[in-house]
Amino acid sequence: MLTDHWPLLGLRLNTPRLVLRLPSEQELGQLADLAAxxxxxxxxxxxxVPWTDLPPAQRARSVVQHHWLRRGNWAPDNWALNLAVFEDGRVVGLQEIAARDFAVLRQVNTASWLGLRHQRQGIGTEMRAAVLHLAFAGLDALEALSGAFEDNPTSFAVSKKLGYEHDGVEQHNIRGRRATMRRLRLTRPEWEAHKHISTTVTGLAPCLPLFGLPGATTA
Structure with missing residues (x-):
């Protein structure tokens, strides 16, 4: 079976109302449609990276290509897990968790997006809480990093609920204008103090070598 060679296909994160997992090819198409x-x-x-400035058809294609690229470039010292987010069986968005040299640094980065019609319903908080549980409880991470531009209060609200603290700023050229990104950092003690969304992880044990952690504990 394909899962024998790519066990990440069997990884599941479950919260009270969401399921996060790698999408099938048909579901990847639905994710692309949602981005469009x-x-x-x-x-x-x-x-x-202003990928959402692309015309709808190209935007959808970029989602598919990016997903395939992340799978094809996977390495234990440089990985990015792009999980489709499902609510009641429908694809509602994408949640990424990524790391470089994780076995040494024990540090992950997260990023995500939701289809417009699924926003402002608490889904963003729940899906990020799920991958934070994977990171800290499943992979024994020490820190999780994130960030958002100053005009993105929704992202900051999610981070605050989950215990992130400010970690400096950096400047970017966005659409030809200077934009300030505020970096955020979540430590293990702060995650433990703020975790409030029940998450279960299944199928992690056979995936551990792909994360560079053959001796890690399961969630």
């Missing part, structure tokens, strides 16, 4: 419908208001750009 819109991810944010057109008058702002929440991403460093």
């Amino acid at each position: 419908e819109g991810v944010h208001e057109p008058d702002r750009m929440p991403f460093i």
Whole structure:
């Protein structure tokens, strides 16, 4: 079976109302369709790489290509897990967790997006809480990093609920303008103090070598 060679296909994160897992090819198409419908208001750009400025058809194709690229470039010392997020069996967005030299640094980064019609319903908090549980409880991470531009209060609200603290700023050229990103950091003690969303992880044990952690504990 394919899962014997790529056990990440069997990894599942379950919260009270969401399931996070790698999508099938058909579900990847649904994720691309969702991106084509819109991810944010057109008058702002929440991403460093402005992929959502592409026309809808190209935007959808970029989602598919990026997903395939992340799978094909996977290495235990440089990985990015792009999980489709499902609510009631429907694809509602994407949650990424990524790391370089994780076995040494024990540090992950997260990023995500939701289809416009699924926003402001608490889904963003729940899906990030799920991958934080994977990181800290499943992979024994020490820190999780994130960030958002100053005009993205929704992302900051999610981070605050989960215990992140400010970790400096950096400047970016976004659509030809200077934009300030505020970096955020979540330590293990702060995660433990703020975790409030029940998450279960299944199928992790056979995946551990792919994360560079053959001796890690399961969630």
